[in-house]
Amino acid sequence: MSNHDIKIKVNGVVRTGTVSARTTLADFLREDCRLTGTHIGCEHGICGACSVEYDGQPVRSCLMYAVQADGHEVTTVEGLSDKDGKLSALQDAFCDTHALQCGFCTPAMLISAQSLLNETLKPTDEQIREALSANICRCTGYVQIFQAVRLAAERLRSGKEKVAS
Amino acid sequence: MKAASFDYVRAGSIGEICELLAEHGPMSKLIAGGQSLVPMMAMRLTKPSLLIDINEVKELKGISAQSDNLIIAGGTRQHQIEASSEVKRFCPMVQKALFWVGHPQTRNRGTLGGSLVHADPAAELPLVSVLLDAEILLQDADGEESVAASEFFLAPLVTALRPDQCLVRVSFPIWSGAVGGSFHEVSPRRGDFAIVSAAAQIALDEAGNCSRVAVGLGGVAATPIRVFAVEEAILGGGLAKTQLHELARLAADEIDPEGDLHASAEYRREVAYVLIERALTDAVQEARARMGASS
Ligand SMILES: Cc1cc2nc3c(=O)[nH]c(=O)nc-3n(C[C@@H](O)[C@H](O)[C@H](O)COP(=O)(O)OP(=O)(O)OC[C@H]3O[C@@H](n4cnc5c(N)ncnc54)[C@H](O)[C@@H]3O)c2cc1C
Ligand code: FES
Ligand code: FES
Numbered sequence: 055m056s057n058h059d060i061k062i063k064v065n066g067v068v069r070t071g072t073v074s075a076r077t078t079l080a081d082f083l084r085e086d087c088r089l090t091g092t093h094i095g096c097e098h099g100i101c102g103a104c105s106v107e108y109d110g111q112p113v114r115s116c117l118m119y120a121v122q123a124d125g126h127e128v129t130t131v132e133g134l135s136d137k138d139g140k141l142s143a144l145q146d147a148f149c150d151t152h153a154l155q156c157g158f159c160t161p162a163m164l165i166s167a168q169s170l171l172n173e174t175l176k177p178t179d180e181q182i183r184e185a186l187s188a189n190i191c192r193c194t195g196y197v198q199i200f201q202a203v204r205l206a207a208e209r210l211r212s213g214k215e216k217v218a219s
Numbered sequence: 220m221k222a223a224s225f226d227y228v229r230a231g232s233i234g235e236i237c238e239l240l241a242e243h244g245p246m247s248k249l250i251a252g253g254q255s256l257v258p259m260m261a262m263r264l265t266k267p268s269l270l271i272d273i274n275e276v277k278e279l280k281g282i283s284a285q286s287d288n289l290i291i292a293g294g295t296r297q298h299q300i301e302a303s304s305e306v307k308r309f310c311p312m313v314q315k316a317l318f319w320v321g322h323p324q325t326r327n328r329g330t331l332g333g334s335l336v337h338a339d340p341a342a343e344l345p346l347v348s349v350l351l352d353a354e355i356l357l358q359d360a361d362g363e364e365s366v367a368a369s370e371f372f373l374a375p376l377v378t379a380l381r382p383d384q385c386l387v388r389v390s391f392p393i394w395s396g397a398v399g400g401s402f403h404e405v406s407p408r409r410g411d412f413a414i415v416s417a418a419a420q421i422a423l424d425e426a427g428n429c430s431r432v433a434v435g436l437g438g439v440a441a442t443p444i445r446v447f448a449v450e451e452a453i454l455g456g457g458l459a460k461t462q463l464h465e466l467a468r469l470a471a472d473e474i475d476p477e478g479d480l481h482a483s484a485e486y487r488r489e490v491a492y493v494l495i496e497r498a499l500t501d502a503v504q505e506a507r508a509r510m511g512a513s514s
Binding site for chain 2: 055056098105108117166184187
């Protein structure tokens with residue numbers, strides 16, 4: 055039942071707190087940091103709703119204890135838009151293609167898809183499928199989510215080309 | 220679904236891990252990627268009183284090719300193994316298997332050692348370590364012990380690891396010749412544990428004859444199995460397409476799967492047949508391509 059003082063950089067801001075060892079990273083983000091964009095569905099690794107970026111890679115925050123993240127960096131969905139709340143290209147694409155209905159899976163879908171786009175702006179359908187395979191959506195049937203990722207990739211690519219030319 | 224209370228300590232070295240395990244006994248548990256342990260704790264299927272975190276132990280990470288062996292440290296993340304050019308070159312079956320282990324997200328945390336110690340009967344990494352005759356190095360406060368993978372897996376979720384031991388590293392023999400590997404599986408959804416999986420690795424000598432082969436199946440028995448009858452038949456000379464077809468039948472006849480909620484015994488046997496043929500075909504193809512590339 056040990057308690058631990060921890061320090062985690064969340065969306066670029068250092069957050070400190072005292073947690074009991076069994077507090078999950080997901081609970082720390084939601085309850086201590088009040089960042090409730092990270093959702094909790096199953097709490098045992100199946101649904102993917104709790105996905106966050108941990109040291110630059112997408113992981114399930116319900117499968118980590120907050121104390122383990124001491125000294126590490128986390129990005130949640132709140133960290134995807136810029137400081138003034140302007141949505142990212144991927145978030146805009148989700149709106150434009152109606153890639154959400156109830157929205158429960160959406161923050162985690164954004165985290166997983168953004169990680170893919172950080173690696174490549176020319177993802178194949180197979181790569182998109184693989185990147186999103188860890189996230190369950192009960193509403194959309196995934197088709198519009200695929201469209202959103204493709205659209206965001208396309209816009210980011212052409213944005214880059216414009217800057218280059 | 221929250222875990223029961225426990226104490227937590229972050230270990231800094233293998234020595235420290237072994238001391239902590241010796242001091243705290245069987246109620247303490249190591250946590251690596253947590254991708255199997257944390258769900259089990261959330262469901263209260265296990266209630267360790269002390270969690271020893273091995274994620275920051277540098278000695279437990281890394282991949283290196285040393286003379287005849289590819290050595291992977293126990294705490295190496297699955298995604299790192301998947302992305303390693305050395306693994307791809309020296310142990311293609313291992314690299315191919317990783318694509319099927321959960322999802323990119325779970326592979327970002329999950330480790331080789333965690334998967335072997337968890338020992339799910341349908342898991343991919345236990346299967347490849349048995350097929351490739353891997354040696355598993357265990358350490359406790361008194362010293363080291365090496366166990367052959369074929370003797371490590373005792374029953375579903377049961378291994379030869381004692382509660383006071385840490386899995387330090389795994390050595391996979393590097394085969395000579397042109398080596399090809401393959402892994403196939405069928406599961407209800409992408410990323411789920413397999414209903415049946417089949418793996419093959421083949422080495423060809425300069426004349427294009429098979430000099431070494433490993434073939435096996437997961438999900439059809441309590442522990443991973445190697446299909447020796449097929450290996451013997453291949454070493455006896457048969458690599459033509461029609462022969463692979465017959466060999467796959469032979470493999471399916473060798474096994475005695477059980478039916479459960481997910482699939483009947485007959486379905487498992489049929490899937491085993493199809494997957495073994497695919498695995499053999501792909502492994503042979505890759506080995507031939509590599510033979511062409513090196514000559
Ligand atoms: C959604 C999902 C899908 C999955 N799909 C698959 C799949 O298709 N195939 C598959 O094989 N697995 C699958 N898994 C489980 C896999 O991801 C785990 O990584 C693996 O089973 C355990 O590895 P870990 O590093 O996370 O270990 P942990 O969960 O940290 O530990 C597992 C066990 O191993 C022990 N342990 C860990 N490291 C050591 C060590 N070095 N020495 C001694 N003991 C140790 C722990 O004490 C514990 O008992 C899935 C998991 C999830 C959440
Ligand atoms: S809440 Fe973490 S995977 Fe479902
Ligand atoms: S939009 Fe409802 S779960 Fe995905």
